[in-house]
Amino acid sequence: MQTVTIKILAEKLKLSRSTVSKALSDSHEISQDTKKRVLAMAAKLDYAPNPYASSLRKKSSKTIAVVIPEVADSFFAQAINGIEAVAQDKGYHVLIYLTHENFLREKAIVKDIQNGRIDGVLMSLSSETTSYAHLHALFKKELPIVFFDRVCPGINAATVTTNDYAASYRATQHLIDCGCKKIVFLAISKSLLITGERLKGYQQALADNALPFYPADILVCKNDTAYNNSLITKLLTKPNRPDGLLSSVEKLATSIYTVCNQLQIAIPGQLKVVCFSNLQTAPLLHPPLTTITQPAFAMGKTAATILFKALKKGTIDLPNNTVVIPSVMLVRNSTSAIGTPFMEVQL
Amino acid sequence: MQTVTIKILAEKLKLSRSTVSKALSDSHEISQDTKKRVLAMAAKLDYAPNPYASSLRKKSSKTIAVVIPEVADSFFAQAINGIEAVAQDKGYHVLIYLTHENFLREKAIVKDIQNGRIDGVLMSLSSETTSYAHLHALFKKELPIVFFDRVCPGINAATVTTNDYAASYRATQHLIDCGCKKIVFLAISKSLLITGERLKGYQQALADNALPFYPADILVCKNDTAYNNSLITKLLTKPNRPDGLLSSVEKLATSIYTVCNQLQIAIPGQLKVVCFSNLQTAPLLHPPLTTITQPAFAMGKTAATILFKALKKGTIDLPNNTVVIPSVMLVRNSTSAIGTPFMEVQL
DNA sequence: GTGAAAGCGCTAACAT
């Protein structure tokens, strides 16, 4: 099947290619009459412009890349929804790349997108990332980039985050208010900036309540459920086990609940749990899970909006865009006895 | 910053562009020595080939589109993982398009991708889709397309599905075995082929057990949680309410549980529930949810593999590829009293 | 084994 090009349209219409091209892009220097004829013929022949020819010429692809660790994670799934909504609205296409928390993959992906394929990047770092040279290469290429959630430290880029420090502080305070004396902090990485923020909030809350902080009370998990389950099992079977858990990672909630089921540890009776999580099913778990819920959709939407704004202006003065959208704490029965009413705490 | 092109490499190396191009693609007609020199210079100048120039010339973009209703849904999130794994392995890029169950969006997306932007499509229909003309247009363009899960009826394309009929039959039989006399079937659409299959399985199981089937026992929900909740509330407050629910849609599980909590209806005591669902938290709900779990990752992976096979061969004899990967039923306490052991039923 | 030349389909200067 012969593909219909501008050249063919031009021949059928006995016009030049440039006239047809201009007519199709509704240029003011083309007469209304000609525009109508061109559009009619284009419709008749089902003409569809070749995006790559156009991209090559214009050096812009109307495509952005979204580089994230996972898609099977409520936060990122909701963030993608926000991003895609804006992209569709602006007529942009969205390329998805998953790092699976793997630094080498992240490097390969970053390498793969710095060649004109995309006009801009939305990115959330992998938990393994500790070196940022591959990202500086993106800057050299003057590719607009907006980090969201897991931002890149020491780099002059736009960022969209939530108030991790305050959220973590508040969650820890909540656990203490509920009577916890020994709270363990669960993380998936030591290097992520958000982990650091959340950790600081946790530590400060401990300090402000005159509770001791032990480095051993930070449990660093991996991207491996079996491993995490055994780690948590070990934690909950040792002599002076914690009476409170603050998980900075959504997927660890599943591990915590699973292990507690196995060990017959009662939540919240013997162990109180708060988790940074956007799980839709948090209210339906047994017991309902107290969460710090991030504005995932809004964060995705905002990050995309900032990126498109930069793309439109053509300048890359993104550095000054650092948006912080607050999370909420949703208090449910994993921290308070059954019967205690649900409570929403703004942060 | 000056972008490094083949032309520049050629000048620096005092070679012709074609020689450089061939060297870069490891052509056998170039000497080892030259190849080394070219590669070294390319590395030194951080050369990255322009993908759109290449696509334009080769008429192939190393990019596929994934068109799905949602991403914030365990099934699709897991399927994307499978797809992305294969794509990354084959060096392909993945464009994501979300229809949000909206037919007009689906049409717009399909229109938008039939212009050479992509080499192939993986697709799952929106629940609103009842006309298929927009898809036939894709075939006309000879774009390889593989449907997964929500396939297109009456079209000669490759499909990857699960055994929906058998799964639904088995789930209904299970509810009957558990003592249910009046089972309501929940769906999100009347038009989807999978809904039809699941409905048939449900009806046949009723018939085989000499239970009557009432058309009113099919509850058609929407892509709107508030609406669904009120619909389910109505269902569960009417005089002769059902004692069993078979939901063919994952997200309805949340609605069912939420409403039952509000109405204080005991699961499984007063109502037994089975849901087609890939929720990770199904075992942790209150009570743990009996699910028909689809092989989402495998389905995505298989669909992608079939597509890449067709892409490689260049021919489009996809029609004969109709793969069916079986689901499993995971029996938990939403259908059986607490204490009954977990059970996995192959289908 | 290397090079010259053409062209993928489009757009943007620059005429007319």
Added chain:
DNA sequence: ATGTTAGCGCTTTCAC
């Protein structure tokens, strides 16, 4: 208001 020309960066004959 329309046409001519050149070229985006790459690959692919075809010649040497």
